[in-house]
Amino acid sequence: MACPACAEQVVIAVIVGKNEHGYNLDKASLARIFLRKMNHWSNRQIIQPINLSTAHPLRRLFSERVLGLEPDELDEFWNDQYFHGIFPPYSVVSEEAAMRFVAESPGSIGYISACAVDGRVKVLLYLTASGVVRAGEGSRYCP
Amino acid sequence: MHFKRRLYWLLILLAWIANGQARAEEGSTEAWHYRLGQGLRLGDSGLWLGGYASARVEDYRQSPWRIQLSDVSLFVGWNKGAWRFFSEFEVGDGLQISNGRALTTGAGYFDLERLYLDHAFDDRLKIRGGKFLTPIGRWNLIHADPLVWTTSSPMVVEGPFAVHTTGGMLHGSFNAWDKQWNYVLYGGGRNELDFKPASESKDANFENIRGVRLFHEAPGRFLAGISYAHYEEKIYRPGDKNLLGLDAFWTRKHYELGGEFIYRFGSRSTYRNPSARGIDQALDDAGANPDQWGLYVQGVAPLYDHWFAIARYEAFQREGKSSPAHHWLGGLAYRPLPPLVFKLEYSFGSDNAALAPSKVQGGIAEGFAASIAVLF
Structure with missing residues (x-):
């Protein structure tokens, strides 16, 4: 994703475990989840967001599209939260690791590129350069 | 001389830590994990363990200059599922050297800053018990030296x-109204967990x-809140008090603008404590306004390569006074990393006679202050 045009073509899939159900998310809720402001699903289960590592190109794209904050702005935000004992989501180094974590951890949510999705997880949303596309049952969005 | 040398080595140590952590990764799913500013x-x-430390130099017109290791705070916390425990232990003013006096630990004190247990039923309802920061305005909730841009605090959070x-x-x-709102309802009795000496507390x-607080926020971008509290003042201006507060904060690409306003009203002070009456006797205008109000507005602008400019205006009218004091502050801050900040500021005031005889104790100070603070 060295070129801006390439980044625009990337579609991000927001994923949960394949047995999770009933989550109705929009982009604002997704931002609150990854900023640890929303911590429970509607069934009261605790949400476990998982990030890709800060060096991963998809991480920056996710932050831009969902959180609207630059990396150093996020650092300052997390400093304030740390003062109250609140930490950023854990991060993993690869999309495969994110998918494995989400598949194996109840209540978890993560993101990977849409083309990397397989049957272990379920897609809640697709994030494109132009906005959010809600995923239909069994849909696959891999441009 | 020894103190200066130790301060020099402390700065080198901090710079080394900062350099080593500059590209450190945030929390991974691995076992033990440390990151500067994340514990x-x-x-x-x-x-988890963490904390912060700060040292400051003050050269205010009203008092001798002094250098202090002003805060060393240790956080000990535990987060598991719906439960969250948080504690903060502080050693304040642990080392001090001032004009004409040798380095001393005599002004140091220990305090339990915070100690509470949270349980979340869901996002709509959480319950907390223990000692926590009073949720009035924004500054009081993030008042730690590494998180604020100035060495001194605004008057509206320093006494009312x-x-x-x-x-x-x-x-x-x-x-509600197509937005998410946050609420806080709280109450407390005496200060059973206050271990500070009375002179510091x-x-x-x-x-x-x-009290109650209601606020709306776009995390990391914007916050607006309203607070109300009813409480009893025991010593300086005894009586039942009501406080209404408004606060707002906005930030974008390292520009910041924020401010708070408080209006305090209630019963006229009864001076059950004769010594307290003596302190303020010379300043009170008999029969004057029993209410108190104050505000501050602070702006921050990025300059170049982690340097920032800060400006703040404050006004504060104490109970019993007929006019407010005004206070201006200009400062610079260098933040090479988010958890580490160096600050330098100059402040001055007008109509300060409207405040306490010791203007520093009254919350207003004129002169230079500098500090270094780090979250660890």
Whole structure:
């Protein structure tokens, strides 16, 4: 994703475990989840967001599209939260690791590129350069 | 001389830590993990350790210059599922050297800053018990030296209400008018967990607080809130008090603009404590306005390569006075990393006679202050 045009073509899939159900998310809720402001699903289960590592190109794209904050702005935000004992989501180094974590951890949510999705997880949303596309049952969005 | 040398080595150590952590990764799913500004997380036990430290130099016109190791705070926490424990232990003013006096630890004190347990039923309802920061405005909730841009604090957060409350709290969020809102309901009695010496404790002046706070935020971008509290002041201006507060904060690409306003009203002070009456006797205008109000507006602008400019205006009218004091502050801050900040500021005031005889103790100070602060 060295070129801006390439980044625009990337579609991000927001994923949960394949047995999770009933989550109705929009982009604002997704931002609150990854900023640890929303911590429970509607069934009261605790949400476990998982990030890709800060060096991963998809991480920056996710932050831009969902959180609207630059990396150093996020650092300052997390400093304030740390003062109250609140930490950023854990991060993993690869999309495969994110998918494995989400598949194996109840209540978890993560993101990977849409083309990397397989049957272990379920897609809640697709994030494109132009906005959010809600995923239909069994849909696959891999441009 | 020894002190200067130690300060020099401390700065080198901080710079080394900062350099080593500059590209450190945030919390991973691995076992023990440390990151500057994010503490040490002990695997999946839920336990974590952290804290912050700050040192300051003050050269105010009203008092001799002094250098202080002003704060060393240790956080010990535990997060597991719906439960969250948080504690903060502080050693304040642990080392001090001032004009004409040798380095001393005599002014140091220990305090339990915070100690509470949270349980979340869901996002709409969480319950907290213990000692926590009184939720009035924004500054009081993030007042740690590494998180604020100035060495000195605004007057409106330095005296009109207790910094901490020991008691209980209900808090959470809800949706209304197509937005998410956050609420806090809280109450406390005496300051059972206040271990500061009376001369250092602002909380000892207040008891029996009941309060509510409502705010809306776009995290990391914007916050607007309203606070109300009812409490009893015990020593300086005794009587039942009501405080209404408004606060707002906005930030974008390292520009910041924020401010708070408080209006305090209630019964006229009865001076049950004769010594307290003596302190203020010379300043009070008999029969004057029993209310108190204050505000501050602060702006921050990025300059170049982690340098920032800060400007703040304050006005504060004490109970019993007929006009406010005004205070201006200009400063610079160098923040090479988010958890580490160097600050330098100059402040001056007008109509300061409207405040206490010791203007520093009254919350207003004129002169230079500098500090270094780090979250670890």
